[in-house]
Amino acid sequence: MAPIALLPFLILNLAVATAAPPLRPRFYEKTCPEAEHLVRDVIKKNMEREPRSAASVNRLQFHDCFVNGCDGSLLLDDTSNMLGEKLSLSNINSLRSYEVIDEAKETLEGVCPGVVSCADILIMAARDAVVLSGGPDWEVKLGRQDSLTASQKDADDIMPSPRANASYLIDLFRKFNLSAKDLVALSGSHSIGKGRCFSIVFRLYNQSGTGRPDPAIDPIFRENLDKLCPRGGDGNVTGGLDATPERFDNQYFKDLMNGRGFLNSDQTLFTYPKTRQYVRLFARNRDEFLKAFVEGMIKLGDLQSGRPGEIRQNCRVVNSRPVDELM
Template identity: 55%
Template sequence: MAALAFVFTSVLVALVCIVDGHPLKLVPDYYASTCPEAEAIVRAVVEKAVIREARNAASLLRLHFHDCFVNGCDGSVLLDDTPTFTGEKMAAPNNGSIRALDVVDEIKAELESHCHGVVSCADVLAIAARDSVVVSGGPFYEVLLGRRDSLTASQAAANNSIPPPTSNITGLISSFRAVGLSVLDLVVLSGAHTIGRARCTNVVQRLYNQSGTFRADPTIENDFLGYLVELCPQRGNPNTLANLDFVSPIYFDNHYFRNLQYFKGLLNSDEVLFTTSKETKELVNLFSDNKEAFFKHFPDSMIRMGNISPLTGDRGEVRFNCRYTNSGQ
């Protein structure tokens, strides 16, 4: 009787863990038998893309973030608009700033030529984000895989879920907690701003009308304020770019946190981590003083973010083209 109970329990566990051959949990070796070269293919394309333009690293990393915060890590950010839904590309956090979609297309085309219909677009974003960090000098970590792709997207959800660059600390913490991420994750993942650029349109409020005062944010260091005012005049080009980390903008390191200590964070959502919360300030100080601590925590936070509500089992699909559902091509 005990033996029968054991067999029944084992079968039940197997059924819970696998649906139609698809594990319900993300695993690092998901493509080991179906597309063993998948990660090498992604890495090769990412490396070429970053050599072509260093900014592609930050853009690919940002795509994964913006994907996961909107109804989970399901590749929805990549979908073009259709007659039945308005996608996320034109949502306020993405409009005019979402980039590296051509790199994702290149990755997917390479994967399809080797392993047709196997590797999901959501997993492409997760792998490409990791490789973007590594190629920029950041820590390597094992990516958990097995996500499937959504059949729809939501501009409204993107507008509501992705924290804007004008966020205060309360809004940031709330946005992260809404998707199951902690204050530690908030500070660690903000450290990804050690690479990349932002448009002046995301900075001008701090320079000319912080909190409705018609004045600059008083926390901005004076010389840095002068530099930003010259770069981003009040009626200047809103698409002019500023480095998120003005010290080492193409290297993944901990200078981002040091900049915050000197009140030289570019975005409001950056600097408030140091100026308005004791808990986040202590973490900024830790990572500023100890790059190894930042590099230790960053993979853990990326993995937690990558675990936000993935589609697994028989939910969703594996798209052949990341811009369209398979029925919409």
């Protein structure tokens, strides 16, 4: 994992966001009163077609907000003079469901053109994916603008690897004013969804360069993973991140306690003392998990860069006006 050299600069930018208009609930109640309902309807229809889209959509908020704030930069396609975030190490062949956000944007543009930002759509969609999977509902703060650019390098420098351990993750989250408890709660987003064999083969066959499997994996679970992800097999084969990958619940934490975490970055939350207490708390008390998860998602959504922005007409490209005019 490359050193996070840009983080001091990014944190400074996030602090500057206090000068921007404050985010607030029901931001579009006068300009586009049906916005939240329409986004949820799009998410629901897509989940009916492809249940896995719920987890994919929910992950988009984290991957967007950790890189220069929640500004929709993740959604920009590469151009001849810009390498965006979609092909970064943490996103390529991993993030999905961009087309779901496209559909939500197209729906909103048909009702209230030029009003709702792609960045806000991501926040609404992430919440709705959780709600429609049986998780908690909460009021999201809105009013973001869309970024004018994106950076693959920024994403590479910031986003953690599936191999990351809890100590590294605690330090990373702290830079964004997110606590160890926030880290564990937000990791609970892995209550839904699947992961690729590519992300865990090192755990099965060469943990920390030992040539042996991760000793923290439950032996029976490891046998199942060996069958799913054989040495030299297809790295794109997927397995559930917990035992109930289509239902948002606290099974994920129960699995971690039993050595059945899919990703190294998940299982290390239980093997590391500073995060183990929260894994146990959330495994024992579903309501505590749901409360902490909502708090973490709101704090994550508050990250802003303070940079100039716009309301994109298409989430994949900046508007046709020259960038210097927008600046």
